[in-house]
Amino acid sequence: MALTLVVANKAYSSWSLRPWIVMTHFEIRFGDIVIPLEEPDTRAAIARHSPAGKCPVLHDGDVSVWESLAIIDYLAELFPDKAIWPKDKAARAHARSIAAEMHAGFAPLRIHYPTNFRRAVRARALTPEVAADVARIEAIWSGAREKFGAGGPFLFGAFTAADAMYAPVVNRFHIYDVPVKQGSRAYMDAVMALPAWKAWIDGATAEPWRIARYEAI
Numbered sequence: 001m002a003l004t005l006v007v008a009n010k011a012y013s014s015w016s017l018r019p020w021i022v023m024t025h026f027e028i029r030f031g032d033i034v035i036p037l038e039e040p041d042t043r044a045a046i047a048r049h050s051p052a053g054k055c056p057v058l059h060d061g062d063v064s065v066w067e068s069l070a071i072i073d074y075l076a077e078l079f080p081d082k083a084i085w086p087k088d089k090a091a092r093a094h095a096r097s098i099a100a101e102m103h104a105g106f107a108p109l110r111i112h113y114p115t116n117f118r119r120a121v122r123a124r125a126l127t128p129e130v131a132a133d134v135a136r137i138e139a140i141w142s143g144a145r146e147k148f149g150a151g152g153p154f155l156f157g158a159f160t161a162a163d164a165m166y167a168p169v170v171n172r173f174h175i176y177d178v179p180v181k182q183g184s185r186a187y188m189d190a191v192m193a194l195p196a197w198k199a200w201i202d203g204a205t206a207e208p209w210r211i212a213r214y215e216a217i
Contacts, residue, residue, distance in 0.1 A: 003023070003060050005023065005030050005031070007033070007034055007056045009036050009204075010203040011118050013055060014115040015054075015068045021200060024195075025159055025195075039209070050066050051066070068103070076161065085160055086160055098144060109169070114217055115172065118204050124177075141187055145187065153186065159194065170187075
């Protein structure tokens with residue numbers, strides 16, 4: 001049975017990017033359904049796919065999985081030959097911890113810097129709360145790179161689920177011109193050079209839908 005990933009607008013949905021970039025990067029065959037946000041039929045359209053009423057959701061035959069991190073874990077179980085999580089136990093534990101921290105935290109950053117994958121780069125000042133989030137994320141990135149990243153440019157050397165979980169942050173730091181350290185910028189450039197990243201950006205750019213409150217920031 002073919003896999004189908006239901007996502008919201010690629011321009012605005014950070015949560016949808018996470019499993020999508022995993023599936024695309026690891027060459028997992030799937031179809032995607034895009035449901036535009038804040039349209040008259042958005043709620044009903046999403047409800048047909050997701051019991052939580054949110055995107056993304058993955059359909060695998062009769063199995064439905066929602067929430068980005070749960071979808072990624074399901075894919076890792078479904079495709080054990082693909083190194084979606086690091087193979088080393090210590091690295092894998094570290095990757096799961098920082099992925100969960102991303103999933104549950106950083107509300108000031110999310111609110112102050114909304115996702116918009118087609119936004120032109122222009123600075124927006126940090127608040128003290130956002131600056132604290134930025135500092136913590138940079139510490140997470142540098143800590144993973146120093147301990148586990150010797151084999152490549154990503155957090156654990158090769159691209160993994162942990163990088164997918166932080167990919168929307170890469171976008172936020174880039175489009176809002178957030179001041180970051182040289183190592184963080186190098187990591188961001190590596191993520192943004194991925195063919196899967198570029199494919200998502202192309203999809204976001206091609207979308208006809210616009211949400212004014214995101215475009216105005």
